[in-house]
Amino acid sequence: MSSAQLEIQLIASLVAIACAIPGTFLVLRKMAMISDAISHSILPGIVVGFFITQDLNSPLLIVLAALTGVITVVLVEQIQKTGLVKEDTAIGLVFPALFSIGVIMIAKNANDVHLDVDAVLLGELAFAPFDRLLISGVDVGPKSLWIIGSILVITVALLFAFFKELKLSTFDAGLAASLGFSPVIIHYGLMTVASVTTVGAFDAVGAILVVALMITPAASAYLLTTDLKKMLFLSIFFGVFSAISGYWVAHWLDASIAGSITTILGLLFLVVYLFAPSKGLIAVMYREKQQKIEVSLLTFLLHLKNHTEENERHVNHLREHINWQKIRAKTVVDLALKNNMITIDKHIVSLTEKGDDFTSQAIDYIITNEDAQIEDMKDDFFLFRG
Amino acid sequence: MSKKTAVQIDDLTVAYNYKPVLWDIDLEIPEGVLMAIVGPNGAGKSTLIKSVLGILKPIAGSVSIYGKSYEKQRSLVAYVPQKGSVDWDFPTTALDVVMMGTYGSLGWVKRPRQKEKKAALEALEQVGMLPFKNRQISQLSGGQQQRIFLARALVQDASIYFMDEPFQGVDATTEIAIINILKALRKANKTVIVVHHDLQTVPEYFDWVTFLNVKKIATGPVKDIFNDDNLTKTYGINYKVSIQK
Numbered sequence: 127m128s129s130a131q132l133e134i135q136l137i138a139s140l141v142a143i144a145c146a147i148p149g150t151f152l153v154l155r156k157m158a159m160i161s162d163a164i165s166h167s168i169l170p171g172i173v174v175g176f177f178i179t180q181d182l183n184s185p186l187l188i189v190l191a192a193l194t195g196v197i198t199v200v201l202v203e204q205i206q207k208t209g210l211v212k213e214d215t216a217i218g219l220v221f222p223a224l225f226s227i228g229v230i231m232i233a234k235n236a237n238d239v240h241l242d243v244d245a246v247l248l249g250e251l252a253f254a255p256f257d258r259l260l261i262s263g264v265d266v267g268p269k270s271l272w273i274i275g276s277i278l279v280i281t282v283a284l285l286f287a288f289f290k291e292l293k294l295s296t297f298d299a300g301l302a303a304s305l306g307f308s309p310v311i312i313h314y315g316l317m318t319v320a321s322v323t324t325v326g327a328f329d330a331v332g333a334i335l336v337v338a339l340m341i342t343p344a345a346s347a348y349l350l351t352t353d354l355k356k357m358l359f360l361s362i363f364f365g366v367f368s369a370i371s372g373y374w375v376a377h378w379l380d381a382s383i384a385g386s387i388t389t390i391l392g393l394l395f396l397v398v399y400l401f402a403p404s405k406g407l408i409a410v411m412y413r414e415k416q417q418k419i420e421v422s423l424l425t426f427l428l429h430l431k432n433h434t435e436e437n438e439r440h441v442n443h444l445r446e447h448i449n450w451q452k453i454r455a456k457t458v459v460d461l462a463l464k465n466n467m468i469t470i471d472k473h474i475v476s477l478t479e480k481g482d483d484f485t486s487q488a489i490d491y492i493i494t495n496e497d498a499q500i501e502d503m504k505d506d507f508f509l510f511r512g
Numbered sequence: 513m514s515k516k517t518a519v520q521i522d523d524l525t526v527a528y529n530y531k532p533v534l535w536d537i538d539l540e541i542p543e544g545v546l547m548a549i550v551g552p553n554g555a556g557k558s559t560l561i562k563s564v565l566g567i568l569k570p571i572a573g574s575v576s577i578y579g580k581s582y583e584k585q586r587s588l589v590a591y592v593p594q595k596g597s598v599d600w601d602f603p604t605t606a607l608d609v610v611m612m613g614t615y616g617s618l619g620w621v622k623r624p625r626q627k628e629k630k631a632a633l634e635a636l637e638q639v640g641m642l643p644f645k646n647r648q649i650s651q652l653s654g655g656q657q658q659r660i661f662l663a664r665a666l667v668q669d670a671s672i673y674f675m676d677e678p679f680q681g682v683d684a685t686t687e688i689a690i691i692n693i694l695k696a697l698r699k700a701n702k703t704v705i706v707v708h709h710d711l712q713t714v715p716e717y718f719d720w721v722t723f724l725n726v727k728k729i730a731t732g733p734v735k736d737i738f739n740d741d742n743l744t745k746t747y748g749i750n751y752k753v754s755i756q757k
């Protein structure tokens with residue numbers, strides 16, 4: 127592996143970490159769309175900054191562009207406050223306007239400016255190692271590495287300092303306000319970090335990858351854990367994993383690095399979405415199916431309890447009477463047998479003592495629907511669930 | 513009664529988007545009462561509490577807690593928000609939510625430590641939720657979530673408690689458990705202000721009541737002012753229900 131390759135992966139990984147941290151809180155605050163808005167609307171900020179500094183990596187440019195990001199958030203909120211449109215509409219109104227101002231500014235000055243829309247949206251990670259930072263003539267590494275590294279250090283420091291405040295104001299802004307932790311300050315702090323990260327990363331990886339790195343790892347992590355710290359670590363892990371594997375996929379396929387990373391992120395989310403143990407699609411579908419069978423079982427047992435006469439409890443009659451398809455009937459009867467809830471004697475089904483108990487309890491539960499009782503019954507009532 | 517005034521509200525007017533939802537409210541809450549705030553949906557009950565706690569900025573009027581501004585007296589006040597106001601899918605545990613009650617005394621940046629954890633565990637014990645301390649909050653029933661919120665307020669160890677519908681969605685057993693805790697708070701000379709919807713239980717649970725519907729209709733001891741007349745004024749319809757005293 128050449129040092130340029132190493133540097134690219136390092137830059138991509140640092141960007142991934144710097145994005146995953148604010149991204150986690152954006153996802154929890156249901157503000158994923160805002161990162162999209164910020165990433166586009168910083169364009170005019172970048173252009174103006176570039177006119178002033180003539181340097182895409184100047185700190186002033188980062189500050190100006192990040193300011194545009196925060197202004198975007200303010201504008202969205204102001205439009206939303208009028209009560210005339212919803213948040214997503216407000217976002218949709220603000221960022222195309224700002225973005226197109228940026229595009230016009232570039233087009234008007236395209237001749238003497240080394241800046242184009244493609245570069246802003248897609249970036250070019252492959253070129254990042256060529257732009258070196260020289261300190262009194264000594265090469266200390268790629269500029270983007272230093273920029274994103276500094277941003278990451280600040281982000282991590284802020285996260286450590288204000289983790290408690292971020293958590294509280296994200297979960298319960300009302301309590302945060304009543305305790306004196308201004309949710310407004312925390313909100314704009316988070317928006318500033320998201321904007322600065324977006325600007326700092328756009329040159330290396332482009333605005334689109336920034337959005338993908340903010341939202342996708344956090345959304346995947348959200349499906350896998352019920353612990354905020356673990357969610358942060360998982361987001362970071364997914365981000366870095368996609369950054370590095372995306373790099374190698376691009377290398378082998380000779381494709382765009384940003385494109386490959388985004389694709390890996392998408393695939394990763396798909397896998398998690400399908401297979402996550404409790405919130406995944408398959409787990410949810412499986413649970414729903416189990417619940418259906420549970421309900422059928424209960425209906426079946428109730429019928430048995432209600433009918434003492436033998437003709438009502440004949441296997442064939444049950445099939446007709448409860449009107450199930452054969453397969454489902456068989457599943458339910460097998461399940462009841464397996465759990466020793468019924469006995470079948472000469473095609474006549476009867477409840478066992480356990481089955482009778484269970485059914486009474488279940489009726490009780492259905493009628494009273496008391497919380498405490500669910501807890502008590504979880505052991506024997508929910509046959510499939512833990 | 514020469515009781516101290518715990519909460520004093522003067523000429524409070526609050527609006528969302530220029531539509532006033534609370535109009536010129538004057539309210540004096542004496543120390544040591546267990547007070548119900550009653551009024552129909554949208555009457556501004558939650559808004560009133562939020563304005564007292566500095567969560568909303570009123571367009572006019574002032575609030576004082578034991579004679580000083582809320583900002584100076586934060587540590588004396590605890591808050592139980594309406595249950596629906598937070599996202600219960602948030603990745604955190606019951607214990608962690610209760611610990612949030614200690615954040616106020618910690619202030620910015622400082623992290624909760626053993627002492628805060630111990631206080632949170634005690635509060636969980638008090639509401640009978642200790643066995644659930646490590647449960648993710650979405651896996652708690654509605655009544656259990658409500659108890660977690662109550663524990664979070666208890667851990668603040670305040671003098672004044674504001675609770676927005678703490679009985680919402682709880683079963684009879686939990687309701688009794690909660691009211692007993694509230695009565696114990698009153699016994700310790702704490703002031704407890706509760707938004708309450710079940711009019712039948714007002715005389716049994718509370719000793720003070722405020723009728724609210726955009727304006728303040730009445731406030732005072734339950735035995736004096738909890739009557740059909742005030743109920744009718746508050747709820748608009750003729751309220752000839754038999755409320756046993």
Ligand SMILES: Nc1ncnc2c1ncn2[C@@H]1O[C@H](COP(=O)(O)OP(=O)(O)OP(=O)(O)O)[C@@H](O)[C@H]1O
Nearest residue numbers: 528529533551552553554555556557558559560594
């Ligand atoms: N964020 C908001 N923006 C605009 N209007 C609001 C907002 N919150 C509340 N309102 C309006 O203010 C009025 C009072 O609301 P509030 O939540 O204080 O009522 P409430 O008495 O607590 O009702 P409930 O019994 O339903 O909880 C209502 O008409 C409501 O529609």
Ligand SMILES: [Mg+2]
Nearest residue numbers: 557558594676
């Ligand atoms: Mg309310």
